[in-house]
Amino acid sequence: MEFFHRHILDISAFTPEDISYILNTAENLKEILSRPIPKVPTLRGKLVAHLFFEPSTRTRLSFERAAKTLSADVFNLTARMSSVEKGETLLDTVLNLKAMGADLFVIRHPMAGAPHFIARATETRVINAGDGFHAHPTQALLDMLTVREKKGTLSGLKVAIIGDIRHSRVAHSNICGFRKMGSEVFVSGPATMLPPEREALGARVCYRLEEALKDADVVMALRVQKERHGRELFPSLREYAREFGLNAQKLALAREDCLLMHPGPINWGVELHPELENDPRSVILEQVTNGVAVRMALLVLLLGGGA
Amino acid sequence: MKILLKGGRIVDPSQGLDQAADLLLEDGKVVALAPDLAVEDARVLPCEGLIVCPGLIDLHVHFREPGEEWKETIATGSLAAVAGGFTAVACMPNTRPPNDNAEVTRYILKKAQEAGLCRVWPVACITKGQKGEQLTEFGELKEAGAVAVSDDGRPVPEAAVMRLALEYAKNFDLPVISHAEELSLSRGGHVNEGLASARLGLRGIPAQGEAIAIFREVMLAELTGSPVHIAHVSTRSGVEIIRRAKEAGLSVTAETAPHYFSLTEEATFGYHTNAKVNPPLRSEEDRRAIEEALRDGTIDAIATDHAPHSPLEKFCEFERAAFGLIGLETALPLALHLVERGIISLPRLVELLSCAPARILKLPGGSLREGSPADVTVFDPEARWVVTEEELHSKSKNSPFLGWEMRGRAVYTIVGGRVVFSRRELLS
Numbered sequence: 001m002e003f004f005h006r007h008i009l010d011i012s013a014f015t016p017e018d019i020s021y022i023l024n025t026a027e028n029l030k031e032i033l034s035r036p037i038p039k040v041p042t043l044r045g046k047l048v049a050h051l052f053f054e055p056s057t058r059t060r061l062s063f064e065r066a067a068k069t070l071s072a073d074v075f076n077l078t079a080r081m082s083s084v085e086k087g088e089t090l091l092d093t094v095l096n097l098k099a100m101g102a103d104l105f106v107i108r109h110p111m112a113g114a115p116h117f118i119a120r121a122t123e124t125r126v127i128n129a130g131d132g133f134h135a136h137p138t139q140a141l142l143d144m145l146t147v148r149e150k151k152g153t154l155s156g157l158k159v160a161i162i163g164d165i166r167h168s169r170v171a172h173s174n175i176c177g178f179r180k181m182g183s184e185v186f187v188s189g190p191a192t193m194l195p196p197e198r199e200a201l202g203a204r205v206c207y208r209l210e211e212a213l214k215d216a217d218v219v220m221a222l223r224v225q226k227e228r229h230g231r232e233l234f235p236s237l238r239e240y241a242r243e244f245g246l247n248a249q250k251l252a253l254a255r256e257d258c259l260l261m262h263p264g265p266i267n268w269g270v271e272l273h274p275e276l277e278n279d280p281r282s283v284i285l286e287q288v289t290n291g292v293a294v295r296m297a298l299l300v301l302l303l304g305g306g307a
Numbered sequence: 308m309k310i311l312l313k314g315g316r317i318v319d320p321s322q323g324l325d326q327a328a329d330l331l332l333e334d335g336k337v338v339a340l341a342p343d344l345a346v347e348d349a350r351v352l353p354c355e356g357l358i359v360c361p362g363l364i365d366l367h368v369h370f371r372e373p374g375e376e377w378k379e380t381i382a383t384g385s386l387a388a389v390a391g392g393f394t395a396v397a398c399m400p401n402t403r404p405p406n407d408n409a410e411v412t413r414y415i416l417k418k419a420q421e422a423g424l425c426r427v428w429p430v431a432c433i434t435k436g437q438k439g440e441q442l443t444e445f446g447e448l449k450e451a452g453a454v455a456v457s458d459d460g461r462p463v464p465e466a467a468v469m470r471l472a473l474e475y476a477k478n479f480d481l482p483v484i485s486h487a488e489e490l491s492l493s494r495g496g497h498v499n500e501g502l503a504s505a506r507l508g509l510r511g512i513p514a515q516g517e518a519i520a521i522f523r524e525v526m527l528a529e530l531t532g533s534p535v536h537i538a539h540v541s542t543r544s545g546v547e548i549i550r551r552a553k554e555a556g557l558s559v560t561a562e563t564a565p566h567y568f569s570l571t572e573e574a575t576f577g578y579h580t581n582a583k584v585n586p587p588l589r590s591e592e593d594r595r596a597i598e599e600a601l602r603d604g605t606i607d608a609i610a611t612d613h614a615p616h617s618p619l620e621k622f623c624e625f626e627r628a629a630f631g632l633i634g635l636e637t638a639l640p641l642a643l644h645l646v647e648r649g650i651i652s653l654p655r656l657v658e659l660l661s662c663a664p665a666r667i668l669k670l671p672g673g674s675l676r677e678g679s680p681a682d683v684t685v686f687d688p689e690a691r692w693v694v695t696e697e698e699l700h701s702k703s704k705n706s707p708f709l710g711w712e713m714r715g716r717a718v719y720t721i722v723g724g725r726v727v728f729s730r731r732e733l734l735s
Contacts, residue, residue: 090624111626112508113578121622132626134508172508199505 003301007119008127010135011176019181022297023145029300030293032069043072046303049102051094052129053079053109058264058288059129059138063106066295072303075102094118104303107131125302127295133167138298139263140173142291144181146283147218149290150259155182160212160254162244163222163271164193164233165200170263171222175203188212189222189244192233209244213253220261221246221271237270247273251281259283309333310724311346315354315685319361320654321662321674330359332681335724340675352719352726354685360657361673362394362682362722364664365635366484366562367459367538367610370396370427372418373411374403379615379702381415384635385424387613387701389728391636392717394682395426395672396613397664400437401460407432407443409451416452424727425720426682428454428668430484433472439464442475449479454668457484459538464490466523473533482668484536487520487545488586497626499587503572509626512587518544525552525559534558536667539612541567541586543596550605560667561600562608565634565641566707568597574707580621580628582707584614598650601659608663611638615703633701636694640713643688647714653688681724690716 001021005013014022032038048067052060060076067074075097079085084093094105104125107115112132119126130136148154159178165171165187175185179202187194188206197205206212213219224240234240251260260282268274276282312330317340319325329344330337370384379387381398388396398415400406406415412429419427431453435441437460445456456476462485463469469485476483493512498504500511521537525548528535540546540563552559566584571591574582582588600606614631621628642660645651651659661684665673671680694711696704720728 091622109624111624113625116578117624132508133510169508195505199501201505 006125006302008137008298008302009116009119010128011137011140011173011180014180016180016182019141019144019177022141022294022301023148025301026141026145026290026293026297029296030290032296033289033292038069039071040069041071042300043067043070043303046072046103047075047101048072048104048106048299049075049077049097050106051077051108053084054130056108056129058291059108062288062291063129063295065292066299069292070296070299072299090114090118091121094122094124098122098124104299127298127302130169132169133172134169135173136169137173138291138294139170140177142287142294143174143220143261143263144177145290145294146261146287147259150283151217154178157183157217158215159183159185159218159220160216161185161187161203161220161222162209162212162246163189164225165189165203165222166193166195167225168222172201174220175201179203186212186216190234190240209250210253213250216254216258218259218261219246219251219254222263223265224267224270241270241273245271245273246276248275248279251276261287263287308724309346309349310681310721310726311344311349311351312354312359312683312685313351315357315359317359317675318654318657319675320658321361322676324675325654330675330683332683332721332724335681337675337677337679337681339677352685356689357685357687357718358653359683359685361661361675361679361684362720363392363639363660363684364672365393365396365611365613365638366608366664366667367564368396368398368613368635369401369615369631370398371615372402373414378617378620381418381427382422383700383702384613384615385419385422385427387633387635387699388425389720389722390700390717392639392684392686392720393425393635394684394720394722395428397428397430397454397668399430399457399459400432405432405437406430406453407435407437409444409447412448412451412453425722428670430455430457430459432456433458433463433483434468437461439468442472445475445479445481449481453481454670455482455484457486457538459484459486462486462488462490462520466527469524470527470531473527473531473535477533480669482536483533484538485520485524486538487517487524489516489519492516492519496587497583498575499572499589501572501590503575503587506576507578507625512585514542514544514589514593517542517586518548521545521548525549525557528552528557528559534560537561539564539567539586539610540597540600540606541589541593543593546596546600546605550600553605560607560663561605562610563597563601563606564610564612565638566632568594568601568645569641570594570707578625579707580623580625581632581705581709583625583628583630584612584632585630598645601645602650607659608667609638609642609659610664611635613701615701616705617703621705631705633699633703633706635701636699637706637708637713639686639717640715643715681721683719683721684717685719685721686715686717688715690714692716
């Protein structure tokens with residue numbers, strides 16, 4: 001099989017075969033990370049530009065780790081400390097980086113569609129590292145890799161995603177990805193943060209948390225994103241933790257061998273009770289390791305063919 | 308100067324006319340309409356195979372002058388208007404500065420006169436600076452040439468202020484045009500709430516926000532006994548409120564724009580900024596409801612909401628892109644498509660694009676009766692053409708219809724007895 005995509009903008013562009021191919025590639029490359037000297041020359045001479053217009057720890061460093069493991073050169077641009085603060089447009093910023101020889105842009109941007117715009121405007125390869133509420137395809141891929149490793153399959157599972165579904169790019173990409181691979185996705189959280197069924201991208205919307213958690217194979221908690229809404233969508237963090245936060249008691253509704261996931265950063269005591277911190281069902285740090293492997297795979301698939 | 312339009316099909320719903328006839332114009336007026344007119348000293352425009360109708364009137368355009376001349380000027384906008392078959396346009400007041408005082412009104416009229424193409428009718432602000440607080444000086448504005456008032460581009464947020472405007476407008480017989488939008492529901496939105504917002508990960512603008520705002524205006528029309536005109540209706544729920552208000556005998560009129568019956572929110576998929584407009588493109592259900600409202604008379608007029616923007620405002624991130632699209636040069640063929648599909652008749656099209664707008668603005672026009680202004684549109688309903696940037700006369704090219712094949716196009720546009728636009732070489 002060959003990989004024809006020029007960009008990684010949105011999971012919806014991929015077929016199940018594409019997704020499996022990316023995950024297989026990631027699985028193969030993951031081994032490099034456990035070598036004594038985790039470095040290969042695959043992308044020597046390639047320049048990857050990381051443009052982060054929103055704060056990020058995991059995603060940004062994970063991309064950097066991936067690129068450096070593959071011996072690519074990297075630009076790290078954050079909105080602060082750059083000419084963006086002087087009012088330079090996104091378009092001009094990327095055109096300038098392209099003029100310096102950037103082979104690929106990794107973009108995190110608060111506006112939905114910004115990576116799509118750059119892909120269209122620059123004809124350079126683009127990976128969406130999260131755009132507004134819209135999509136976070138690399139997160140969904142690393143989540144799927146983690147689940148596939150643990151469960152041996154991505155089909156026939158019940159995946160529960162709990163939290164602010166409406167404003168979560170992680171939820172949107174995961175709903176899309178897990179459904180494509182043949183699993184069912186249930187979402188729950190405060191109803192002010194749940195989409196109506198017709199806008200849920202095929203997920204089942206549950207107003208009772210228990211309904212989503214019952215017999216779930218995968219339970220994913222989302223971060224309460226206070227910076228993303230104009231006004232409070234729930235009365236208090238205390239009430240959120242009480243009604244929608246996950247703890248051992250609520251997690252007991254899921255299957256005994258369920259996986260507990262979270263894309264990070266975690267608000268302990270809000271969406272996750274601290275008693276779950278060392279829970280054996282948690283694969284949260286394995287998600288992070290797999291994030292590097294998935295991003296290595298995407299860089300190789302987009303840049304590796306001598307393109 | 309006499310002009311004889313020979314051999315066309317005259318469609319004039321103002322006098323219930325749809326027949327082959329000749330039309331004679333003289334000294335800026337319609338002087339005769341009859342089959343086989345013989346006039347010796349007239350310039351003859353051959354109109355065989357063409358439709359001759361009262362000049363099209365666009366109730367709702369943005370010409371960006373003064374203040375945003377890089378997008379459009381009154382001259383370039385006027386050219387786009389006559390190329391699209393429009394003989395008169397009402398230009399909205401959200402310029403910079405806004406048209407909230409007589410000086411700006413006079414400036415617009417002076418620029419329109421210099422352009423010398425279509426009639427340009429300034430619409431003045433309802434409130435100073437469009438801030439929704441203090442009424443503008445309706446009396447002086449009307450005297451300077453304003454034909455209506457509207458805070459278009461934004462609603463009047465407070466019902467009490469809108470009430471005052473509707474009451475005060477009675478002194479001057481000024482039509483009041485409402486941009487109906489419930490801001491607390493639409494704020495921060497970029498596309499229709501529903502499929503588009505879910506799919507694109509953008510904040511949505513719910514259809515019911517428009518209906519809530521329309522309902523307020525309808526109730527204020529009842530309270531004040533003043534007529535109100537609703538701009539750019541885009542939703543099924545909005546249409547239903549208007550339909551019920553009309554059934555109840557309230558004095559409400561409404562317009563929609565061609566994009567609301569030609570496109571749905573799917574046009575925004577892929578983050579196409581030329582399809583970003585306010586109100587947003589809606590669902591297929593809404594689109595059908597708009598068609599039905601055009602057919603059954605709930606919606607009175609088609610207006611373009613021609614809103615030019617340059618690549619500076621459109622070639623950027625979707626969320627940063629300005630709302631609005633141009634429409635003057637595509638309105639006629641898009642409306643003709645409704646005729647082709649059997650939704651409306653040709654006379655109804657002329658009613659929607661000419662007679663009703665004149666009536667709503669209480670201005671002469673919209674008729675080819677003897678003595679009417681010689682504002683005439685002649686179009687070829689069969690002419691096929693493709694929308695390209697080169698074909699468009701507007702200074703801005705932000706059309707979601709680029710690349711579409713259109714059927715129907717203006718051939719002659721005549722304003723005050725002068726042929727201001729022609730696609731054929733003129734014979735004397």
